[in-house]
Amino acid sequence: MKRRLGISLYPDNSVFADDQAYIDLAASYGFLRIFMSMLEVTEGRTAVFNKFYQVITYAKSKGFEVILDIAPAIFEALEISYDDLSFFAEVGADGIRLDLGFDGNKEALLSYNPYGLIIELNMSNDVAYLDNILTYEANRPYIYGCHNFYPQAGSALPLDFFNRCSERFKKQGIRTAAFVTSQTATYGPWDINDGLPTLEMHRHLPIEVQTKHLFATGLIDDVVIGNAYASEAELKAMSTVNRYQVSFEIDTVSTINQVEEAILFENQHVRRGDITAQMARSTEVRKKYKAENNPAHDHDIHFKRGDVVIGNDAFGKYKNELQIVLEDHQDARKNKVGEIRTEELILLDYIKPWSKFLFNRK
Known part of the structure; x- marks a missing residue:
């Protein structure tokens, strides 16, 4: 499975011109996926649609795959249903990340949505969540896995736990992702931002070392910068990392x-x-x-x-x-x-x- 680099965007905390410039810069260094937070929307359905449609349309014009991070509260706020994912297809997303899970059967059904949306699962739990979903004959090519990030210092995953969680997905051949943190970016989805890594040991390391480490584990296919906006020097440093062997x-x-x-x-x-x-x-x-x-x-x-x-x-x-x-x-x-x-x-x-x-x- 080919390995990719990604960035994160937070349209409810940013302006389009800044996101556009960041997308351009990341694209110039070969980044190919975007994690886009939809957890903190506060405006009505039309305003939210227009804002995200603008950013997603531009990102896809630059070759990015865009996954929206969502939670049950978003469905309530936007008056949409898990039984009808047309909103996310119309806004241009390639997939949705389920911050919270269901009973396994529901996720499996979602993977057969008529829009071909990817269903990305939360990887940061050492339980048989994925196995349960797959027993319901999920549509495997449309199932991804992605770890959480952790804004509070000291709250991210230890390496041994991360390995166990990741192995559950990797042994099933599921595309996996995890987050590294920029040392210069200033924000994420919440008002606490001590960096946004998946692994606690990465919090204060240079971004290219974090990236090398995640790829070296052999457990992660996509490495995504959790916070925004990383510097050009950091994007460049990540882009030069050998993704397939330790350098x-x-x-x-x-x-x-x-x-x-x-x-x-x-x-x-x-x-x-x-x-x-x-x-x-x-x-x-x-x-x-x-x-x-x-x-x-x-x-x-x-x-x-x-x-x-x-x-x-x-x-x-x-x-x-x-x-x-x-x-x-x-x-x-x-x-x-x-x-x-x-x-x-x-x-x-x-x-x-x-x-x-x-x-x-x-």
């Missing part, structure tokens, strides 16, 4: 040589399948560069987790093998060539047997 940002040592630079940055790295706890070994490069000399430097030191080392001339057949240090150790037959960005050390847990990975210069 570490590395700060190289000043003494790195040309051979080591080539090994680091000009090769596809693969962790050996017969793994070791001490380091993640990329061994094919030693065969490619076996004839290249590599004098010792930065070798008589204590290597720590996240250091990247390459075997020097004293390492025999292992000369020019690249390793990421997972457990602290010393070995004078290895040169330290750099260290992985501190914020990205969380990604080391996802370099598994036969994992592919790359390096980018910090």
Whole structure:
């Protein structure tokens, strides 16, 4: 399943010109989906329709898929029914996200709506909600899953719970989404905004690191910025993230040589399948560069987790093998060539047997 980037919009807290500019900017960086909040509408049906129709029509002209986040109160406020989703089709939405669930049979029926609207489910519960819906023979291609975001500091999901919730959807082949938070955006749907991540551990991390982490889990297909408006620098940083393998940002040592630079940055790295706890070994490069000399430097030191080392001339057949240090150790037959960005050390847990990975210069 191809992975995508997304943004969030809050038309009841914004003006169209600002949303339009944000849509243009996000589109220019390859973003493809929009989470649009409809939880806080306060105007009448006609005014709400006109406002959302304008934004959605423009977003779709730029190639975005638009999912409206709704709650039961919206149906009451707009005098519409779950048995008739024509309002959302007419306003131009591609789907609706159910903030609250029903009995399973209802969601399954909704997935067969005559308008082809996607029914997106709340993923942030470790219960058999999805399984129940699927037992009612839901229309699977029209079922998505999306986690919540959490405006209050300390209130977002812990990683182990997030994993369990996400695995329930991923094992069924359902498209999944989760939120990252901009460090510059100023608002969301509510009056509290300490950021809008799905995972608490992401709240103060750079947005591209959050994005790398969600994709690295292998559990999330769409990464969406929860708050608005992210800066252009953040959109650009997200757009450069490799969505299909971990790409570490590395700060190289000043003494790195040309051979080591080539090994680091000009090769596809693969962790050996017969793994070791001490380091993640990329061994094919030693065969490619076996004839290249590599004098010792930065070798008589204590290597720590996240250091990247390459075997020097004293390492025999292992000369020019690249390793990421997972457990602290010393070995004078290895040169330290750099260290992985501190914020990205969380990604080391996802370099598994036969994992592919790359390096980018910090």
